[in-house]
Amino acid sequence: MTANPTAESRLLNFIPYMSVAAFFIGWQLIVSLGLVPKMLLAAPLDVLRLFIDKLTQAHPDGALLYVHVLVSLQEAVLGYFLALAIGIPLGLLMGWFHTVEGFARPIFEMIRPIPAVAWIPLTIFWFGIGLSGKVFIIWLSGIVPCVINSFVGVTLTNPTSIQMARTYGASKWRIFRTICIPSALPMVFGALQMALAACWTTLVAAELIAANTGLGFLITMGRRLTMPDMVVLGMILVGLTGFIIGVIIDAVEKKLLAGIRR
Amino acid sequence: MTSQTKTLASLPNRTQPSQRLAALVHSIIGSRYFLYTLSIAIFLSIWELAAVNKVLGNFLPRPVDVLIQLWSLNTEPLASKTLFEHLWASIYRVLIGWAIGVIFAVPLGIFMGLNPYVRAIVKPVFDLLKPMPPISWISLSILWFGLGEESKVFIIAIGSFVPCILNSYNGIRLIDPALYDAARMLGASRRQEILEVGFFASAPAIFAGLQISLSIAWSCVLAAELVGSRSGMGFIIILGMNQSAPSLIIAGMVVIAITACLISVVMGRLENMICPWKRELPQ
Numbered sequence: 145m146t147a148n149p150t151a152e153s154r155l156l157n158f159i160p161y162m163s164v165a166a167f168f169i170g171w172q173l174i175v176s177l178g179l180v181p182k183m184l185l186a187a188p189l190d191v192l193r194l195f196i197d198k199l200t201q202a203h204p205d206g207a208l209l210y211v212h213v214l215v216s217l218q219e220a221v222l223g224y225f226l227a228l229a230i231g232i233p234l235g236l237l238m239g240w241f242h243t244v245e246g247f248a249r250p251i252f253e254m255i256r257p258i259p260a261v262a263w264i265p266l267t268i269f270w271f272g273i274g275l276s277g278k279v280f281i282i283w284l285s286g287i288v289p290c291v292i293n294s295f296v297g298v299t300l301t302n303p304t305s306i307q308m309a310r311t312y313g314a315s316k317w318r319i320f321r322t323i324c325i326p327s328a329l330p331m332v333f334g335a336l337q338m339a340l341a342a343c344w345t346t347l348v349a350a351e352l353i354a355a356n357t358g359l360g361f362l363i364t365m366g367r368r369l370t371m372p373d374m375v376v377l378g379m380i381l382v383g384l385t386g387f388i389i390g391v392i393i394d395a396v397e398k399k400l401l402a403g404i405r406r
Numbered sequence: 407m408t409s410q411t412k413t414l415a416s417l418p419n420r421t422q423p424s425q426r427l428a429a430l431v432h433s434i435i436g437s438r439y440f441l442y443t444l445s446i447a448i449f450l451s452i453w454e455l456a457a458v459n460k461v462l463g464n465f466l467p468r469p470v471d472v473l474i475q476l477w478s479l480n481t482e483p484l485a486s487k488t489l490f491e492h493l494w495a496s497i498y499r500v501l502i503g504w505a506i507g508v509i510f511a512v513p514l515g516i517f518m519g520l521n522p523y524v525r526a527i528v529k530p531v532f533d534l535l536k537p538m539p540p541i542s543w544i545s546l547s548i549l550w551f552g553l554g555e556e557s558k559v560f561i562i563a564i565g566s567f568v569p570c571i572l573n574s575y576n577g578i579r580l581i582d583p584a585l586y587d588a589a590r591m592l593g594a595s596r597r598q599e600i601l602e603v604g605f606f607a608s609a610p611a612i613f614a615g616l617q618i619s620l621s622i623a624w625s626c627v628l629a630a631e632l633v634g635s636r637s638g639m640g641f642i643i644i645l646g647m648n649q650s651a652p653s654l655i656i657a658g659m660v661v662i663a664i665t666a667c668l669i670s671v672v673m674g675r676l677e678n679m680i681c682p683w684k685r686e687l688p689q
Contacts, residue, residue: 159526167531184550246441251449257666258659259625261541262640264632265647265655269465345539349629352541360542367545375545383538390537 186373191380194373205365205374207357212378213385215357216347219275220389223282224343230283231290231339232332238291239298239328240320252291260285260346267350278350285346286339293335297328329404333397340393344386359385467653472660475653484645487637493661495637496627499555503562504623510563511570511619512612518571519578519608520600532571540565540622541629548633558630565626566619573615577608609681617673624666639665 168188174180175187186194198209207215237244238252260281271277301324309319351360359382366374434440450469457468467475479489487495517524543564544557551557581604589603631640639662646654 156522156526159523160530163527164530164534167534242436242438243441246438247445247448250442250445254446254449254663257663257670259628259662259666261625261629261632262643262659262662265643266465266652266659268647269650269652269655270462345541348539348542352544352629352633363542363545367548370549372546372549375549379538379542379546382542383535386539387537 182372183370184372186371186376190373191376194371194377198377204369204371205362209381212357212359212362213381216351216359216382217385219278219350219358220282220343220347222275223279223347224286224340226279226283227286227290227339227343228336231287232294232335234287235291235294236298236320236325236328236332239295240316240324255284256288260342261349264350273355278347278355281350282343282346286343289338289342290332290335293331293338294328297331298324300331301327326404330401333400336393336397337390340389341386344382344389348382464650465652467656471653472656475651475657476660479642479654479657484642485636489642489661492637492639492642493665496631496639497665499558499630499638500562500620500623500627503559503627504566504620506559507563507566507619507623508570508616511567512574512615515571515574515612515615516578516608518575520604525575536568536572540568540626544630544633547630553634558627558635561630562623562626565622569618569622570612570615573618574608574612577611577615578604580611581607606681606683610677610683613677613681617670617677620669620673621666624662624669628662 171185172187172189175182175185175190195209200208202208234244234248238248239245263281263284267277267280271280305323305327306319309323314322347358348360348363351358352364355361355364359378363375363378363382366372366376366378453466453469456462457466457471460466476489481488484492514524514528518528519525540561543561547557547560547564551560585603585607586599589599594602627638628640628643631638632644635641639658643655643658643662646652646658
């Protein structure tokens with residue numbers, strides 16, 4: 145197409161760095177040139193300065209930065225693993241046993257369409273504003289993809305394998321254990337990533353309403369104190385932490401999948 | 407299990423009547439809809455028992471109370487709006503924010519898929535912003551736009567933006583190259599390739615993006631209304647919290663759930679109408 149493909153591809157490899165640099169420089173310039181009042185948007189350098197400050201001092205929101213991150217991580221990880229521990233077995237059993245499906249499905253379908261955010265007020269009544277309430281909300285949002293994926297994974301089991309096992313006289317439980325679960329595993333692993341995204345998104349919502357530490361709280365506090373640098377710092381940390389956990393889960397998922405295929 | 411009992415029930419009359427009756431009872435008990443009904447009944451009765459015995463203190467109303475509350479929301483206005491006016495306030499925000507998000511995101515995603523230069527410019531910045539949950543933008547949008555309608559619309563637009571752009575981009579990018587080759591072999595121009603192959607082949611993916619972003623928009627509007635508003639479904643449940651009226655909260659949640667269900671049903675129908683050539687992909 146183009147006369148010199150290497151030059152074109154070199155340009156295309158180079159543009160992303162330019163674009164990110166332009167984004168940050170543009171952002172910095174908008175603020176430093178006073179096009180946007182400092183009350184509304186913090187320049188990237190301010191955010192960086194606040195980041196360095198917050199590493200060592202608890203002022204003005206009452207906790208060091210790593211405390212906020214750890215608290216948020218603790219809530220999210222607890223909710224996430226509870227969602228996996230309950231959601232995946234439930235989904236698998238729902239996929240194979242009619243009775244479990246018959247009992248669990250209507251209740252699941254009733255709860256599923258309610259966004260996790262809508263549970264916040266009720267959760268505050270039931271659990272207070274402590275750790276358990278936030279874990280509950282995060283759990284609710286994480287369990288949905290777990291159940292759906294495991295359920296679909298089991299129902300997509302190749303019927304020929306099931307019939308063959310039946311012909312050889314395998315019991316229903318044995319077919320479930322040795323055929324349905326292994327064949328559902330790729331979809332179950334797919335749920336790891338989806339549930340994580342759901343949990344991490346909900347975390348901010350859970351901390352938005354009631355909290356005294358955590359990244360979501362940092363964002364809310366930044367707004368109350370009209371410190372846009374703190375808001376942006378909180379957002380960046382939420383995004384960054386979520387991204388890092390996502391990469392870890394992705395690596396775990398690949399490893400697990402490779403284990404199956406072998 | 408059920409398949410065995412079914413064959414038993416359909417056997418010719420060689421079995422005893424009592425056995426047939428047993429098989430019939432068994433097939434009813436084993437039937438899916440019977441179990442569904444039973445499950446809902448058990449759920450409601452556990453709820454009722456828990457509420458009457460005050461397992462969760464005064465914060466779990468009886469199911470009947472929720473129904474009464476729903477009815478009174480209809481007849482007596484709350485903050486000078488009835489239930490449907492609140493619901494409409496939320497839906498109105500969702501529609502505006504979603505439309506704004508879609509109008510920007512879909513063309514951008516399509517251009518990213520079609521043109522390597524646009525992709526190289528937009529994708530890195532998009533990847534920087536993508537991992538931030540839309541709800542984390544609430545504080546910034548309140549700083550920027552105040553507590554009015556604009557801040558809510560902004561969050562909804564941000565929330566709908568990400569899945570739309572991702573799906574349009576991937577929808578265009580992952581088109582089977584054989585389709586393009588076939589069109590090109592028949593002498594199609596680049597323009598025809600895009601309009602007559604690319605558009606139709608990516609439409610299901612783009613539409614899926616619209617669906618996902620609409621459901622995200624629905625939870626964004628609730629979050630925005632929880633933080634501060636004078637109308638909408640989020641306002642109803644936060645009012646229930648401030649007045650310590652759990653029946654009001656649950657009534658609000660019921661309406662929210664029903665609306666979410668309706669949205670997904672309507673979008674599913676629309677999808678079948680707009681792109682009937684969509685094939686169900688094995689996930």
